[in-house]
Amino acid sequence: MSNSVSLTQYLQLSGLAEWATPAFTAAVAEQQQALQQYLQQAADTAVNWQYQVPELGEGGACSLFGVLAAEPYDLTAILGGQTAANQQALSKLSQITAFYQQQAGVAWFGIYQARQNPAGEAVLVKLSYFGAPSRAEFPLTAEFAAISNNSTVGLSGKARVINSVASYLQQGGEYYTCDPKVQAEACLPLYAQSGRILGIVDAEDFQPEVFNPQALALLVAVCLTIPDYLPAV
Template sequence: MPIQSYLSRCGFSADAFSADFYQQVTDFQQQLATLTPAAEVKWQFRVPELGEGGSCSLFGQLADEPYDLTPILGGQTDANQQLLAKVTAIVQFYQVNSASHWFGVYQRRHNPAGETVLVKLAYFGAESRAEFPLTAEFAAISNNSTVGLSGQGRIINNVAAYLAQGGEYYTCDPKVQAEACLPLVDANGDVLGIIDSEAFTQNLFDGKELALLIAVALTLPALLA
């Protein structure tokens, strides 16, 4: 998908970005295209305990059992191993090139209970929730679910101000001061998943940092379709 078309799909004004910004996105896309799959992937990862009703994570309290991707992906097949290896390589590239403190790639899938969710395929940073329900109810408190349902991007460079204005927000880590959540869409504009990045400082997601995020968002759909 062309950069301008993606920005419009996200709800951003393509005219608001400079020629230099578009070139930065293109440069990152070219680098991402040359990545080799990661040597190791994680099929299981630790997750926080969920609060009453499963609506929120209890920060600092980890569940006894790790989350296992095997059931929701349909088994540890060669194809799924390759998917995770390629997604992990992109996450590692992002970590090297960004000042973000947390980043995750989520795919839209049906879990074993038959629920439509965003499932975390790979990430770096503190332990966090593995699945986000794609429901209007959960979107009322979650940017991830909101973006996953609407396909509209969310850039929040001051979380405290956003909350003060009544914005919905799912707090995984109280240190987070800025967040960027972007949809992963196919050529038809259908949402395949999201990426989510969080920082412990305000005003990170602009300029080159935002260009990197958009390049990643444009690269991942080919793997997830």
């Protein structure tokens, strides 16, 4: 039994009810089936417990683009240890990430879970990704949400699709810049079957207008699958 909501519930909760057309529903179902087949056939994937992160600038922003912190981020503490269950969860999330990379062809993608870090702060922690190094934790606070789509979606549960970052900024939108080459972003929530927000996914590309209905159907299919494989909180 799935730990996620149905597609209809997902679109309603995330503020995307207008996407619920027969064509979009069929595209999501096709991608879900393909992803499940991929997961069934995939061999266990090596887990990266550590990954490089940028030095953070003033206010915690990734203003020092291309400058990496001396120490990598380690997931061990925030996940409660390198247990067999956590190892299996991260392996499956890595497989989902690999599937999305193969199918989507975008520049960057990350899976984030809402958790408390060792300091007791509510954050989104990056569990699996591909692309350039980026920050590991996004604070789940109203203050940080004022500049971050990730934190905004993690708190509100409402999706944000920005197909032109330049136009978004011109219209007065706040944008957290970690890689200045990013021209389009789709940030979508993850839900438990109860409707509780479990985290987010974030996809980015260096070209504008890439998140068309077909691309978003793939991303929604991924969002409906991930909750079954997240580490226990």
